[in-house]
Amino acid sequence: MSLRDRKRARTRQALIDAGAELFERQGYDGTTVADIAAAAEIGTRTFFSYFASKEELLFPDADERIRAAEEAIASRGPDDGPADVLLRALRTSARDTDLLSPIAARRIELIRTVPAVRGRALQIQLDAQRVIADRLAEAFPDRLDPVTAAALTGAFVGAVTGALQVLLAGPVTDAQAVRTALQTATDVALAPWQHHTARGAAART
Amino acid sequence: MSLRDRKRARTRQALIDAGAELFERQGYDGTTVADIAAAAEIGTRTFFSYFASKEELLFPDADERIRAAEEAIASRGPDDGPADVLLRALRTSARDTDLLSPIAARRIELIRTVPAVRGRALQIQLDAQRVIADRLAEAFPDRLDPVTAAALTGAFVGAVTGALQVLLAGPVTDAQAVRTALQTATDVALAPWQHHTARGAAART
DNA sequence: GTGCAGATATGCAATGGATGCAAGTACGCG
DNA sequence: CGCGTACTTGCATCCATTGCATATCTGCAC
Numbered sequence: 001m002s003l004r005d006r007k008r009a010r011t012r013q014a015l016i017d018a019g020a021e022l023f024e025r026q027g028y029d030g031t032t033v034a035d036i037a038a039a040a041e042i043g044t045r046t047f048f049s050y051f052a053s054k055e056e057l058l059f060p061d062a063d064e065r066i067r068a069a070e071e072a073i074a075s076r077g078p079d080d081g082p083a084d085v086l087l088r089a090l091r092t093s094a095r096d097t098d099l100l101s102p103i104a105a106r107r108i109e110l111i112r113t114v115p116a117v118r119g120r121a122l123q124i125q126l127d128a129q130r131v132i133a134d135r136l137a138e139a140f141p142d143r144l145d146p147v148t149a150a151a152l153t154g155a156f157v158g159a160v161t162g163a164l165q166v167l168l169a170g171p172v173t174d175a176q177a178v179r180t181a182l183q184t185a186t187d188v189a190l191a192p193w194q195h196h197t198a199r200g201a202a203a204r205t
Numbered sequence: 206m207s208l209r210d211r212k213r214a215r216t217r218q219a220l221i222d223a224g225a226e227l228f229e230r231q232g233y234d235g236t237t238v239a240d241i242a243a244a245a246e247i248g249t250r251t252f253f254s255y256f257a258s259k260e261e262l263l264f265p266d267a268d269e270r271i272r273a274a275e276e277a278i279a280s281r282g283p284d285d286g287p288a289d290v291l292l293r294a295l296r297t298s299a300r301d302t303d304l305l306s307p308i309a310a311r312r313i314e315l316i317r318t319v320p321a322v323r324g325r326a327l328q329i330q331l332d333a334q335r336v337i338a339d340r341l342a343e344a345f346p347d348r349l350d351p352v353t354a355a356a357l358t359g360a361f362v363g364a365v366t367g368a369l370q371v372l373l374a375g376p377v378t379d380a381q382a383v384r385t386a387l388q389t390a391t392d393v394a395l396a397p398w399q400h401h402t403a404r405g406a407a408a409r410t
Numbered sequence: 411g412t413g414c415a416g417a418t419a420t421g422c423a424a425t426g427g428a429t430g431c432a433a434g435t436a437c438g439c440g
Numbered sequence: 441c442g443c444g445t446a447c448t449t450g451c452a453t454c455c456a457t458t459g460c461a462t463a464t465c466t467g468c469a470c
Contacts, residue, residue, distance in 0.1 A: 053428080054426095123320065147371050161363070188360055189359075189363075212465095
């Protein structure tokens with residue numbers, strides 16, 4: 001990796017850190033892009049060559065997570081059905097984002113309270129959903145047409161999102177509660193599809 | 206209804222119409238709030254006493270749709286299970302209101318192509334989802350805990366949304382296409398639940 | 411009808427995100 | 441070392457959005 005690349009990566013990380021720090025201290029709306037740029041010691045204009053918008057700063061790893069999910073689908077076992085694959089994709093891409101880490105908690109708080117951030121988060125989620133649905137359809141060409149794959153993926157993601165929305169409405173809960181809620185959500189979403197997609201669908205975590 | 210109210214309603218409608226007209230002719234980003242306000246013959250500042258943002262102009266009846274869904278839940282039959290009720294609520298709020306209007310296709314097109322609009326649409330959807338989940342949990346207090354209700358609702362909405370996303374992937378030109386896509390989406394996305402509940406058993410959690 | 415209180419409308423100014431442009435600076439490579 | 445390309449940056453600009461102060465209107469009571 002060249003010096004230039006390393007430098008750029010370092011600046012990028014500095015921006016992410018500065019953003020987290022400032023959002024924490026002054027709130028999202030109370031922090032201007034100029035503040036963040038100054039804290040990372042770059043010009044305000046330059047900020048936008050690293051992130052397309054202020055919100056992007058909060059989702060720096062969206063691409064990686066999508067790739068991780070694609071990876072998980074690609075590396076499925078021969079006996080896995082669509083439901084199993086979706087479960088694995090979810091675990092893979094959600095792994096590093098342990099919902100209970102302090103950083104994640106702050107991000108969730110921002111998603112919950114700042115409309116612009118929520119809107120962006122939902123868009124990213126929908127984009128990810130589309131990619132996953134495409135891969136899923138490719139993975140099971142004889143069992144899932146594209147529309148059905150999209151519906152299945154949407155049901156899965158929607159259930160998880162809905163459950164988390166309720167669960168995370170209050171203050172941060174314990175890890176076990178999160179696990180239980182996820183289990184509930186995936187069960188609810190996938191159960192009706194079992195006879196559509198095969199029996200191996202139920203999985204436990 | 207007082208004169209004041211009528212006047213206000215008329216201005217509001219004028220703004221909606223002017224917006225549709227201008228977005229159509231100049232594109233969303235090519236149309237400024239000042240343009241819209243001028244076309245409706247009010248001051249730019251006044252626009253924001255009618256709509257909180259430029260995007261809101263595209264979702265003037267969000268409240269009514271939520272109310273329609275709540276209505277559908279409230280008026281459930283004695284033998285309906287959660288899935289039946291949800292199904293009816295979705296069909297009602299989707300069918301009832303605006304999707305039949307001639308501007309439906311244009312709105313879909315804007316949702317599809319303008320990030321800000323898509324973000325807002327998703328937020329509105331999520332908010333609606335939360336309300337519906339709450340009502341559903343209230344309607345079946347002994348069968349559904351809040352998290353399960355939210356997961357179930359999210360699964361339904363997510364499934365339909367996911368299917369729609371694929372069905373409306375390309376440019377959308379006429380309202381008829383929207384209607385048939387919606388029909389197909391609900392059929393594909395919700396079929397699994399209909400079989401499921403037809404057996405008499407609700408989601409088994 | 412008159413006049414008041416509260417709701418509305420509007421103009422003005424300011425903030426802040428975002429973008430285009432042109433000039434400056436640094437890096438990679440021959 | 442020297443050049444071409446990529447990265448930075450300041451500047452001007454556009455536009456959405458908001459606060460504030462002021463003017464205007466409507467509903468209502470008298």
